[in-house]
Amino acid sequence: xxxxTERLTIRPIAQNDKDEVFAYRSDAExxxxxxxxxxxxxxxxxxIGKVATRINEPETWFQFVVIEKExxxxxxxxxxxxxxxxxxxxxxxxxxxxDFQNKGYATESVKEVINYLFENLDKHRIITSIDPNNIDSIxxxxxxxxxxxxxxxxxxxxxxxxxxxxVYALLKREWKR
Numbered sequence: 001x002x003x004x005t006e007r008l009t010i011r012p013i014a015q016n017d018k019d020e021v022f023a024y025r026s027d028a029e030x031x032x033x034x035x036x037x038x039x040x041x042x043x044x045x046x047x048i049g050k051v052a053t054r055i056n057e058p059e060t061w062f063q064f065v066v067i068e069k070e071x072x073x074x075x076x077x078x079x080x081x082x083x084x085x086x087x088x089x090x091x092x093x094x095x096x097x098x099d100f101q102n103k104g105y106a107t108e109s110v111k112e113v114i115n116y117l118f119e120n121l122d123k124h125r126i127i128t129s130i131d132p133n134n135i136d137s138i139x140x141x142x143x144x145x146x147x148x149x150x151x152x153x154x155x156x157x158x159x160x161x162x163x164x165x166x167v168y169a170l171l172k173r174e175w176k177r
Contacts, residue, residue, distance in 0.1 A: 001055060003112050007070070010109055013051060013063040013077065018044040020074035021065070024097035033134040034095060035158050055080070056121055058087045066109045068100065075100040078113050088124040090117055094140070106140050111177065114144065118172045127169045138166070146170045 003010040013021070022044045024030070031037050038044045052060035059082065066076040076096035083089045092113065096106050117123045128146060130137045142148075146168035154162035 003064075003116055005108050005112050007068060008105065008109055008112070009067040009069055010064050010078070010112055011067070012053075012055070013048055013065045015045065015048050017065050017074055018048060021048075021077065024076065024099075025095060027098065030098040031095065032159075033131040033137070035156075037159075051079075052082075056082060056087065058082050058085055064109075064113060066096070066105065068105065075105060076109065078109060080113065080117070088122075089127065090123050090125075091127050091129065092117075093128060094137075101136070107143060110140065111144055114170065114175065115177055118175050123172065125169055125171050127167055130166045130168065132164050132166050138168075141168045144170075145174060145176060147174075 001012065018041055022038055022041050025034075025036075025044065026038050028037050036047070038047065048063070051063040055062045062080045062082070064078045064080070065074050066078065067073065068075050076094065079093045081091040083091060092110070094106055094110050114126060117126060127149075128141055130141065132138075132151065147170070148166060149169045150167040152165045152167070155165045156163050
């Protein structure tokens with residue numbers, strides 16, 4: 001299953017993506033709000049090996065990669081967590097190479113994945129969990145229509161410290177492409 005926008009191709013992650021994924025995911029400063037920063041290529045291989053190979057399987061993470069068409073370059077990824085046995089809710093997360101940020105690629109790719117989840121997979125609700133200091137991600141999800149639902153204080157232990165977590169959500173009936 002491949003999604004297309006004017007500038008992007010969005011497809012399932014594959015083992016042969018490991019070098020490109022490692023290149024942007026291993027940058028600790030650029031990914032300081034991420035729960036996972038690989039230290040070696042083996043870490044990326046292991047990560048790719050653990051994600052679901054089929055989309056829409058309850059209680060699994062499915063990973064897309066985002067490819068910029070003109071440069072034919074892998075520039076980021078979008079994870080989708082299929083929640084609960086009823087499988088009508090999902091969580092999403094987006095990581096984009098710092099070299100491709102502030103160019104509209106995150107908005108374009110996230111909107112395409114959201115549209116697919118609502119229109120093709122008939123999901124009811126999409127959530128995302130964000131560190132409150134991650135202003136760029138907050139602006140992104142608000143721009144595409146998410147609303148803030150909760151702010152949990154020191155609820156996650158990431159990278160050796162307790163951090164706050166903000167949850168944003170979007171219902172299918174609220175979605176405006």
